[in-house]
Amino acid sequence: DAGVIQSPRHEVTEMGQEVTLRCKPISGHDYLFWYRQTMMRGLELLIYFNNNVPIDDSGMPEDRFSAKMPNASFSTLKIQPSEPRDSAVYFCASSFSTGPQHFGDGTRLSIL
Amino acid sequence: QKEVEQDPGPLSVPEGAIVSLNCTYSNSAFQYFMWYRQYSRKGPELLMYTYSSGNKEDGRFTAQVDKSSKYISLFIRDSQPSDSATYLCAMNSGTSYDKVIFGPGTSLSVIP
Numbered sequence: 179d180a181g182v183i184q185s186p187r188h189e190v191t192e193m194g195q196e197v198t199l200r201c202k203p204i205s206g207h208d209y210l211f212w213y214r215q216t217m218m219r220g221l222e223l224l225i226y227f228n229n230n231v232p233i234d235d236s237g238m239p240e241d242r243f244s245a246k247m248p249n250a251s252f253s254t255l256k257i258q259p260s261e262p263r264d265s266a267v268y269f270c271a272s273s274f275s276t277g278p279q280h281f282g283d284g285t286r287l288s289i290l
Numbered sequence: 291q292k293e294v295e296q297d298p299g300p301l302s303v304p305e306g307a308i309v310s311l312n313c314t315y316s317n318s319a320f321q322y323f324m325w326y327r328q329y330s331r332k333g334p335e336l337l338m339y340t341y342s343s344g345n346k347e348d349g350r351f352t353a354q355v356d357k358s359s360k361y362i363s364l365f366i367r368d369s370q371p372s373d374s375a376t377y378l379c380a381m382n383s384g385t386s387y388d389k390v391i392f393g394p395g396t397s398l399s400v401i402p
Contacts, residue, residue, distance in 0.1 A: 281333035
């Protein structure tokens with residue numbers, strides 16, 4: 179079975195550019211989560227969706243960050259404009275209801 | 291006090307050793323407990339998922355939950371070099387829209 183699929187795997191871009199990260203959750207899962215992982219702060223929940231509806235975006239660091247889920251099989255996380263401190267690994271995860279979350283392999287983002 | 295505490299390590303053991311990884315938590319409402327394994331440059335992979343107190347065994351892995359002490363453990367028997375990874379504990383109450391809280395992870399190296 180296909181797991182959570184994220185793209186791109188790596189992204190290197192210059193400060194000020196727009197960055198779009200993509201996620202395809204596991205088919206049938208009704209929850210989708212976006213996390214950011216850094217050495218200093220560990221895994222941080224940014225936002226999560228239930229049935230394509232954003233439920234809690236309190237972890238989104240600034241207005242520069244936005245996320246959408248136009249349908250059950252696709253979500254995006256956008257950073258505009260990007261800054262060097264946004265450099266991190268961004269993970270998408272999905273789950274059934276309150277079941278355990280399953281993670282993708284992440285997007286390693288470097289902002290120069 | 292953080293909601294979930296975990297010794298970051300690094301922990302280094304010889305091949306074949308029994309490994310004990312632990313987390314403590316402060317929220318008595320937590321009912322669901324998970325252990326994830328994360329290899330370098332990969333996403334967290336679900337290892338164990340348990341409900342309430344007790345033990346759960348899966349091959350060389352045993353998860354133990356002591357709710358009275360707010361303490362969970364993951365034991366790895368006959369550790370292998372392929373077990374070298376970061377292990378994250380995670381937990382939540384299981385109620386709708388309740389976030390999963392992750393520990394910071396323990397880095398494990400199994401030396402051949």
